Amino acid sequence: MQTKLTEVLNIDFPMIMAPMFLVSNEAMVKAGMNSGIAATFPSLNYRNEGELEKLLDALNAAKEGPGAKGTYGINLIVQKTNPLYEKHLAICVAKKVPFYITSLGNPKQVIEEAHKYGAKVFCDVTNIEHAQKCNDLGCDGFIAVGQGAGGHAGPNTLQVLIPSLHHHFPDKIVIAAGGIAGGEGILSMLALGAAGVSVGTRFIASIEAGVSNDYKNAVVSSKMSDIVLTEKISGTPCTIINTPFAKKIGYRQNWMERMLSNNSTTKKYFKMWVQLSGMKKLEKSIHPGNYQTLWCAGQSVELIDDIASCHEIIERMKAETHEGYRKLSLQF
Ligand SMILES: Cc1cc2nc3c(=O)[nH]c(=O)nc-3n(C[C@H](O)[C@H](O)[C@H](O)COP(=O)(O)O)c2cc1C
Numbered sequence: 001m002q003t004k005l006t007e008v009l010n011i012d013f014p015m016i017m018a019p020m021f022l023v024s025n026e027a028m029v030k031a032g033m034n035s036g037i038a039a040t041f042p043s044l045n046y047r048n049e050g051e052l053e054k055l056l057d058a059l060n061a062a063k064e065g066p067g068a069k070g071t072y073g074i075n076l077i078v079q080k081t082n083p084l085y086e087k088h089l090a091i092c093v094a095k096k097v098p099f100y101i102t103s104l105g106n107p108k109q110v111i112e113e114a115h116k117y118g119a120k121v122f123c124d125v126t127n128i129e130h131a132q133k134c135n136d137l138g139c140d141g142f143i144a145v146g147q148g149a150g151g152h153a154g155p156n157t158l159q160v161l162i163p164s165l166h167h168h169f170p171d172k173i174v175i176a177a178g179g180i181a182g183g184e185g186i187l188s189m190l191a192l193g194a195a196g197v198s199v200g201t202r203f204i205a206s207i208e209a210g211v212s213n214d215y216k217n218a219v220v221s222s223k224m225s226d227i228v229l230t231e232k233i234s235g236t237p238c239t240i241i242n243t244p245f246a247k248k249i250g251y252r253q254n255w256m257e258r259m260l261s262n263n264s265t266t267k268k269y270f271k272m273w274v275q276l277s278g279m280k281k282l283e284k285s286i287h288p289g290n291y292q293t294l295w296c297a298g299q300s301v302e303l304i305d306d307i308a309s310c311h312e313i314i315e316r317m318k319a320e321t322h323e324g325y326r327k328l329s330l331q332f
Pocket of ligand 1 (some may be wrong): 201
């Protein structure tokens with residue numbers, strides 16, 4: 001298959017394995033690369049001294065190796081509250097990471113640094129206003145994050161967001177994210193004008209994912225009605241499985257927390273504190289035998305029936321896309 005995304009990233013199939021905090025790991029990224037897609041991970045999954053450099057060396061070697069038909073990219077949280085942002089960007093630039101996904105802030109610096117050596121930058125956007133800012137900064141494309149996506153889901157449906165981004169920014173690559181876990185989802189996004197898709201939740205239920213079987217099984221057994229939005233992890237609404245612990249702690253920040261997040265003197269430090277404590281809660285949740293579970297996942301849990309290897313998941317999605325296209329073309 002050929003789309004603008006396969007062309008610019010030199011991959012076989014227009015799919016990105018989406019970056020997932022605490023879930024993405026080296027084995028998943030390598031499996032994605034070997035299956036001909038673009039696999040990504042958040043730099044924040046590698047916070048210890050020297051870890052990120054070592055991983056990037058291994059991925060660069062794997063990318064040039066005989067099995068690789070795909071590529072890899074890195075997700076940087078470009079928010080002022082991310083204390084590792086500048087350090088991680090410098091490491092990624094030194095190691096010539098092939099492409100970037102930016103989220104939650106101003107991507108200016110990443111775009112400037114990446115373009116110096118020809119790497120591409122796709123910015124997470126949930127609306128046209130944010131896309132306009134990224135466009136003005138010279139990004140290469142957008143990850144359009146729609147309703148029901150795992151993580152910081154957007155408020156808009158992809159059926160409106162994708163064609164609208166396409167209409168406003170005809171030269172940019174638009175990648176659809178949110179609720180895609182099968183070939184029918186991929187086909188529908190290509191029909192809307194997307195150049196590819198970014199898939200997260202489906203890969204939590206993969207053999208390689210670095211989380212407990214309890215979390216993977218919860219993804220398999222949950223339905224879309226089990227997904228709720230909570231502000232308790234980062235301050236920004238985030239989709240999680242509605243576990244007893246999630247219900248117990250509630251979903252909204254209290255008035256004091258909201259006041260501290262909005263006050264100009266306390267804002268930065270309070271948000272940093274909220275994010276740090278949210279990260280700790282998520283970190284506890286991915287280990288086996290923990291009952292204080294905050295499991296991040298999107299509405300596509302409805303479509304996930306098993307835990308399989310990343311390779312198997314990708315090959316199935318490729319086959320479903322081709323089969324779906326064949327069936328659809330019979331109707332015209
Ligand atoms: C467990 C989990 C963790 C995530 N962590 C991040 C992250 O660290 N950075 C980011 O930009 N997006 C993150 N996301 C969002 C994904 O990159 C992607 O946009 C989303 O998963 C797509 O929707 P889907 O889950 O319905 O496929 C996360 C999603 C999940 C499910």
